Amino acid sequence: MGKRELVILGAGPAGLTAAIYARRSDLDVLVVEKGLAGGQIRITAEIENWPGLVNSTGVGLADSFRRHAEHFNTEFLTAEIKGLRLEGDRKVVTTSAGDIEAEAVIVATGASFRRLGCPGEDRFIGCGVSFCAVCDAEFFVDEIVAVVGGGNTAVEEAIYLTRFAKKVYIIHRRDEFRADPLVRRRAAGNEKLVPVLDSVVTSIEGEDLVERVLVQNVKTGATTPLEVAGVFMFVGTQPHTDFLGGLLERSEGGWLATDRRLATSVPGIFAAGDVRDTPLRQVVTAAADGALAAMSAYHYLENQR
Numbered sequence: 001m002g003k004r005e006l007v008i009l010g011a012g013p014a015g016l017t018a019a020i021y022a023r024r025s026d027l028d029v030l031v032v033e034k035g036l037a038g039g040q041i042r043i044t045a046e047i048e049n050w051p052g053l054v055n056s057t058g059v060g061l062a063d064s065f066r067r068h069a070e071h072f073n074t075e076f077l078t079a080e081i082k083g084l085r086l087e088g089d090r091k092v093v094t095t096s097a098g099d100i101e102a103e104a105v106i107v108a109t110g111a112s113f114r115r116l117g118c119p120g121e122d123r124f125i126g127c128g129v130s131f132c133a134v135c136d137a138e139f140f141v142d143e144i145v146a147v148v149g150g151g152n153t154a155v156e157e158a159i160y161l162t163r164f165a166k167k168v169y170i171i172h173r174r175d176e177f178r179a180d181p182l183v184r185r186r187a188a189g190n191e192k193l194v195p196v197l198d199s200v201v202t203s204i205e206g207e208d209l210v211e212r213v214l215v216q217n218v219k220t221g222a223t224t225p226l227e228v229a230g231v232f233m234f235v236g237t238q239p240h241t242d243f244l245g246g247l248l249e250r251s252e253g254g255w256l257a258t259d260r261r262l263a264t265s266v267p268g269i270f271a272a273g274d275v276r277d278t279p280l281r282q283v284v285t286a287a288a289d290g291a292l293a294a295m296s297a298y299h300y301l302e303n304q305r
């Protein structure tokens with residue numbers, strides 16, 4: 001597959017923005033992506049927080065990012081990334097279409113939310129099932145919603161949702177939340193939060209939009225319907241980094257550790273977007289990371305010469 005100055009792994013908002021910045025700096029760039037360019041926003045119905053566009057479909061925004069990268073003659077390879085290894089200063093990316101040698105690499109392979117796997121979950125994504133309160137809370141003003149999970153993220157996001165929804169159930173399979181005591185205390189003082197403990201969601205139901213969840217008590221086996229307009233899943237997120245093995249330093253949870261220029265623990269390898277250890281995972285932060293990682297890669301390559 002030859003040699004490249006910069007290989008970008010993943011064509012989500014981070015990878016595509018990195019490609020735009022790197023091509024405008026006249027780098028020789030290849031973007032490797034196993035699916036359609038755009039990343040997670042392709043499965044997002046609406047985006048309302050990308051600055052400059054009050055409202056866009058996820059697919060529409062994804063396609064405009066791809067067209068923007070193509071406008072600067074970015075080259076794409078459709079292939080699955082299988083590995084990344086070092087050979088001296090060179091980086092070798094192993095893909096289902098062969099090996100590519102790179103002087104610098106940006107890892108922008110994103111992350112995915114763990115799914116519950118219950119009936120209705122996939123069908124209602126974007127129609128009441130959400131994985132992001134910041135993205136979707138506004139669609140549930142004065143509605144009743146459910147949050148699934150019991151860790152810090154679940155409880156904090158449930159508290160956030162009470163600013164919009166009139167009632168928020170927090171459904172958790174254990175008899176108490178795993179969240180830190182401070183977070184639990186904040187939740188306990190919020191009258192809109194209704195804990196549903198010892199319980200799991202067995203099904204999500206509705207016609208075109210979510211109308212109810214079926215909740216089973218794990219101790220009694222009894223199943224109860226809860227009328228809700230939305231279900232927010234916070235049962236974990238995982239970075240897409242299996243192909244890296246032990247190559248790069250990680251933080252807790254497996255996220256890639258970076259410095260403020262988005263350099264990883266290996267010189268010449270940068271990380272951008274949801275895959276890295278970052279406090280906010282959004283399109284706008286992924287795009288900003290992509291820009292910074294591309295410019296850091298550019299300066300790294302300049303310094304090598």
Ligand SMILES: Cc1cc2nc3c(=O)[nH]c(=O)nc-3n(C[C@H](O)[C@H](O)[C@H](O)COP(=O)(O)OP(=O)(O)OC[C@H]3O[C@@H](n4cnc5c(N)ncnc54)[C@H](O)[C@@H]3O)c2cc1C
Nearest residue numbers: 010012013014034039040081110135273274281282283286
């Ligand atoms: C349902 C949903 C709704 C959301 N709503 C919003 C919203 O309204 N506003 C907002 O700002 N954010 C929203 N987000 C979050 C936003 O989509 C992400 O923060 C953003 O897409 C992260 O961009 P990224 O480029 O870092 O990663 P991703 O978008 O995850 O892109 C990574 C890319 O890498 C590719 N890849 C991964 N592994 C491999 C491999 N081994 N080989 C080849 N390719 C690989 C993937 O196919 C993917 O295309 C939402 C997310 C979801 C899931």
